Amino acid sequence: MSKYKCIIFDCDGVLVDSEPIAGQVLVDMANEYGANIDLEYALKNFKGNSMQECYAQVAELATERLPDDFMPNFRERSFESFKKNIQPVEGVTEVVKSLDMPFCVASSGPENKIRLNLELTGLLPYFEENIFSCFTIKKWKPDPAVFLWAAETMGFDPKECLVIEDSMSGVNAALNGGFDVFGFTAHDYHNELDGNATLTFDDMSQLLKLID
Missing domain, CATH: 1.10.150 (DNA polymerase; domain 1)
Incomplete structure (x- = not known):
């Protein structure tokens, strides 16, 4: 479990x-x-x-x-x-379909951009009510505010949540808020997530096994 x-x-x-x-x-x-x-x-x-x-x-x-x-x-x-x-990240649709716990999205982009891209990739139905944008609170990563807001709204303590990020600013935001964070390194152009994130992985299909 x-x-x-x-x-x-x-x-x-x-x-x-x-x-x-x-x-x-x-x-x-x-x-x-x-x-x-x-x-x-x-x-x-x-x-x-x-x-x-x-x-x-x-x-x-x-x-x-x-x-x-x-x-x-x-x-x-x-x-x-x-x-x-635009396309979904390879393997992520299967991940969100298979998750057996609550999940949400917390992004630096404006909410209309998040919604558009999720809609275009067929992911919006999985996140419809659980979208958190830095623009709403006017605080951007590496400030942890958007993750703290998401966790509180979803009803969980940071220690009960796992953040999935692909940038150093996002990893730092999660760590600054007291979250574990898995770094997705498929496009880690500076090779900087390994050693900073709680754990790193480069294939989204690996995520479900890593969470268990």
């Missing part, structure tokens, strides 16, 4: 394979203003960061001033790309 009573999933890179899509949109937009970066750069430097942090990095790289509507335009363009290209 698992020692955990609730699973808290990150969204991007854990439930949905959205990061290469959003990263490419951000690269394309950044390069329109002289940033001269590629997708590899974006995945290594933007992964796990809040949109505000990514914007600040792009503004530093750009040779032209970013327009005031850069972030709203990014959301619009990324949403359109999600609709065409």
Whole structure:
């Protein structure tokens, strides 16, 4: 029997394979203003960061001033790309179908983005009432607030919950809140989760065995 009573999933890179899509949109937009970066750069430097942090990095790289509507335009363009290209992370649909304990999603993205991507990948029915966004509380990882909010709302103590994350900021947020956190390393571009997360794994189909 698992020692955990609730699973808290990150969204991007854990439930949905959205990061290469959003990263490419951000690269394309950044390069329109002289940033001269590629997708590899974006995945290594933007992964796990809040949109505000990514914007600040792009503004530093750009040779032209970013327009005031850069972030709203990014959301619009990324949403359109999600609709065409997004897929669930391989194996995760089977995981959520098979879980025999409560679970939820806690993400740095805005709730409408979380809902859109879960809907597009067929995962929304499993998370409909249990979606927690950093935008709602205006506190972003590595602040543990979104995980603490999720745990409290789900009715559990942090020690009873397991967080599934794929970024160092998310791992730190979980640890800062007193949670165990399993690091999903399929796209751990800096090889930094191993040794920091409670445990690491690179294949989502392994998760159910690891929880038991």
